[in-house]
Amino acid sequence: MSIVDTAKQAAQGLLQSAMEKLVPLAPDSWIPGGVPDPLIARKHGLIGKPVSRLDGALKVSGGAHFSAEHRFDGMVYASLAYSTIARGRIVAIDSAEAQAAPGVVLVMTHHNAPRMAAPALFGSSPTAVGASDLPILQDDRIHWNGQPVACILAETQEQADHAVSLLRVTYAPEPATTTLEGAKANGIEPGVFMGGPLENTIGDAEGAFASAAHKVDHTYRTPRHNHNPIEPHAATLAWIGDELVIHDASQMVSQQAQTIGEVFGLKPEQVHLTSPYVGGGFGSKGLWDHQIIAAAAARLSGRPVRIALSREGVYRIVGGRTLTEQRVAIGACADGTFQALIHTGLTVITPHNAMPEPFILGTQSAYAAPNLLLKVEATRMDLLTNTFMRAPGEAVGTFALESAIDEMAVELGIDPVELRIRNEPEKDPTSGLPFSSRHIVEAWRQGAARFGWDQRSPVPGARQEGEWRTGMGCATGTYPYYRMPGAEARITLTRDGDTVRAKVEVAAAEMGMGTATTTAIVAAERLGLPIEAIEVGYGDSAIPGAIMAGGSQQTAAIGAAVIAAHTALVDELLALAGNDSPLAGLSADEVGSDEGGLAKLDEPGRRESYASILARAQRDSVTATKAGSAPLELMHWSMHSYSAVFCEVRVNAVTGETRVSRVLGAFDCGRILNPKTATSQFRGGIIMGLGMALMEETMVDDRSGRIMNPSLAEYHLPVHLDVPEIDVIWTDIADPHTPMGAHGIGEIGITGVAAAVANAVYNATGKRVRDLPITLDRLI
C-alpha cells in the first residue's frame, strides 16, 4: 500500500529540522554520496542462494499454529449475523429462540454490547489501521449489506452457527446508493490517498493530445475483487486480568494492537497481539469488525473467544478491491515518442473510508511524455468498505495503461516492446528525481529473447491451429520501493561457552512469503554467523517498533532496522571489549562483523570473536535495540521495481474460451535475496493477475448492494488447469541506495499481467477487451 507519502512527510519533517546535522551523522546508502550497504558487495554468503523456508517443516507437519488453532481453557465460539439491507435501521432483534438454543452463552447486539470507541481510520495516525471509522455494534444504524448485527457465543461452533440462524431481525430500510449511476449523480470528488491528492499535471496534456499525429483514447473498466486468502480471517482471544491477549492473523501486528486498545480505552501495554503465522493476507489481514466484536463478547461473557469467519463471512465484512473506470489517452508522433499521456478516471469508496484505488501511481513514473495529466476521482456508495489488495493502484492501473500502449503500438505499426523502450524516461517524469536503479530495458531485452517474442506476428489472428487461435502480448509491471518509518530491530547475542547465538526481533508479519527466512539470511550475513545460529522473533506486539507487511516494504524496513541495531550492537561490543582486546581503540565505523566476531575493516587479521569479547567482559549476552533511520532515500530518488511480462494465450474461435499457455516475467527488482521464496512471490502474483484478467469479479447486486457470489464455487479464482508454466527471470542488479540492494517483490508480480493477457487476446483474435474479466461472452 502506498505509504510513500507518509514516509515522505516523515522524512520532510526530519529534513527541515535536522538535515544539516543528519547527513554527516548517517553515511547510509540512502544519502547521496553515502556508502552502499556492504552486504551488496558480499557475493559468497547466503544472500542470493535458494534457501527453503525455515517454517516449512512446521507448516507441513501441522506444527505451525494459526490464529484459529490456539485454545484457551473455557473458550467459546463466536458466530455473526449479517444485515440483509444496505442502509437503514434495525427495528427489532428477536433473539428468544436463539437464546434458548443448545450451548448458547451470549447473544450480543447493539443493545448489550459494551460501549466502545470507533476504530481510528487507517492513516489518521501512524498506528491507526481501522478499515473504516464506523462504530461497531453501538447503534441501530445499518451502513452496508452484510454488516454484523449480532454475535452469538456458544460452546461449539456448530451451536453458535445454528443459533444465529434462529435470530429474527427486522429492519426499516432507507434509500441507499448501490448503483454506480446513483453514486455519480450524488457527486464526484477528488481522490485523496494517504493525505495527498491523486493528481499530476505537467504541461498541457489535452492540448498536446488534440494536436498529436497519432492518438488512442479509450475507457477501461475493472470490477470489484474480493480477498480470498486460503486462511479465512480469525482470532482467538481472552481478557487476562485487564490485559487483552489476541492470537490474530495480522499483517500489521503492532498497529493493530494499538488501534484495538484505543477502541477499548486500554493502554498500549494492555494489548498483547501475536500473529506468528498468517495464511495469506494480500492487504486483507488487518483490523475488521470481527476482532473487536469477539473482544467485546469475551469481555461481556467473561469467557475466552474464538472467532473464525466462514468464507461467506469474509465476503460480508472484509473489504476487497473497488471498481475503476479509467480513461487512457495517448498522443504520439509517427516515430512513437509520446507527446501526451492522459490517465484519469473514477473509483468508488464508501462514506466511511478513504481508500480510492490509486490507479495512476504506476503511470506517474512510467513513460517519458512532456505533457501529462493524471487524476483519480472518487464517488461513494453504501457498500462494505473497500481496502488494499495486492498492488493497490498498479494492479488495475497497469491494465488500462499497458492496454493503451498496446493499442498505440497497433496504431503506429511499431512493436510494443520497442514502443515502450522508445519512451523510456531519463528521470522521473512527474517528480523530476533521478531513478535509483532502473533497468527495465534489460528486463525487456532478456525477457523477449527468452520468451521468443520474435515469433509473434504483429497481424492479429494470424496463428490458428484447429479451433484455437494463438496470440502473444506483453506489458510493463511496476511497483514502488517504499520504506515506512517506525521499524525497530532488537538484536541479542547470547554466549554458551565458545558459541554465540543471535536473536533478531522485529515487529514484522510473516504471511507465508518467507520474511522470517529472509530476515535470518540477512542477519546471518550481517552478523557473520551461520544461519543455524540465528533465531528470528516476529509477529508479536511486545517486540518494539511497528512494521507493516504492506506496500512490499517490509524487507527494506527490516533491513534498515537491522543495520541500525547492528551498528548499535557493534558500539556495545567495542565498549565491552575494553583495552585488552585486539580491537582496542577502534571506533564502530572502522570494524565490521565477520566470521563470528568483529574485525577491523581494512585489516581483517585484527579481530576478536563475539564469544571472546563477552567472556572477557563476563557477560552471557548483549542486546541492542535501534530504529531504522528515516527513509531519506525516497526524497532523493525515484525508486521502483519493474517487470516485463510476456504472455501467450489460446482463444477458442468457436467458444470464445481463453486459456493462457505461457507466461514469462522478467523482473528488475534490485538484488534478489532468496531466489526460492522470490520465485514463489512472483509466480503467485502472476497467477493472481491471471485471475484478474480472466475470471475474478465480485458480483454486487446493484438493487440491494449485496454480494451474490460469496463462495469459492461462484467467485472464480484460477485453478491448477488455468495456470500454465510460468517462467521467472530477473536482472539481479542491486540498487545501491537500499538495504542489501533489494527492492520489495511482494506486489510487483500481479502488475501488468492483466494487460499482457488482454494484449495477447487481441493478438490472437483482433478483439480488444477493455472491461475485465475477459470472459467468453466478450469474445464471441
Place this chain on the structure above:
Amino acid sequence: MTPFDYARAGEVAEALRHGTAPGAAYLGGGTNLVDLMREGIARPDRLIDVTGLSTTIEERADGGLLIGAGVRNTALAEHPAVRQRYPMLARAILAGASAQIRNMATVGGNLLQRTRCFYFYDVDGARCNKREPGSGCDAQDGFNRIHAVLGASDACVATHPSDMCVALAALDATVHVAGPQGSRSLPFTDLHRLPGDRPDQDTVLAAGELITAVELAPLSFGANATYRKMRDRASYAFALISVAAAVEMDGDRIADLRIAFGGVAHKPWRATKAEAALRGGPATQQAFLDAAAAEFADARPLRDNAFKPALAGRALAAVLGALTTGDVA
C-alpha cells in the same frame, strides 16, 4: 445447520421405511445436500444414508447397462463399458466438479442436485420461489448469466447444473424408482420438470421416493459421441453451455443422432427439434446451425445470458462437425 439424526440404510425397504417420514432426506455423497444444510436451504431432521444401496454396474442382456444409484461418479466414469460404449457419459462426468467431489458423489445424488442460482443460495438476503414458494424471483432482473433461456417461467429462471444428466438425457436413459406405493420406472427426460408455477419441485418424484438405478439402453452408435462443456475456467466450474451428442452416419447423410444441452433450462435439455431437423439430412455446418436455431427459436434471453443461444449453436456445429467427419478429439 439444524440438528439432525443420521441412519444408514442396509436395504431399500429399510430406506423407504425411514425415508417416507416427514423431515427425512436421503443422503448420497452429501456433496450437495450437506452444503444446502449448512446454508440453511435444506433443513432435514433425519438423514438416511443410502450410499450402501445399489452400488453395482450390471450388463443387461440387451447390451444396455444398469447403474446402481449408489455408484460413485468416479467409478461410473472409469467403468470400461461406459468408456467404450457411452464415452459421452464418461466425458460428461469427468467435466464436472473436482476429483474429490466426484469420488464422493453418487449417481442418485447427481440427478437430484439442486440449482446453483445465486439467489436460491442466499437464504437471508434474496427472494426465491424455488426455495420459498411465492416469495418472488430476484434472478429475473438480477445476475442471470448462468440462467435459463429455454422453458423458464416468470416464477423461475434457474438451470439444472449437472453435466452427467445432460448425457443421460441424450442417451434415452430410464430411471428406476422405489417408493411407498411400489416401484416404477420413468424415462430420464421425464424426471426433471420445467419450473412453471411450481419451481420448488425440481422433479416428478413424490416425497420419499428413492432412486434405485439408472438404466442405459443400448445405442449402436454410442461410441461416436462426445460431451463438450463451456465454462469460465478450465476446471471446477459449472457449464455456461454444454452439448452432448452422438451421431450415426449413412454415407454423407446423418442416419440418426442424439443431442442434449446443459446450462439452458430448468432440466437437462433433450434437443428433439434439432435432432428432427438433422435426421436423414446432410451433415453441413449450415444444417447444424439451422438445427440449433430451430431448437432455440423460443429462447427468452435475460439481461446477462443473451450469448447462450449463439454459443450453444456454435458448440453444436463444432461437435457435430467433428462427429460427422470422424474427427473427435
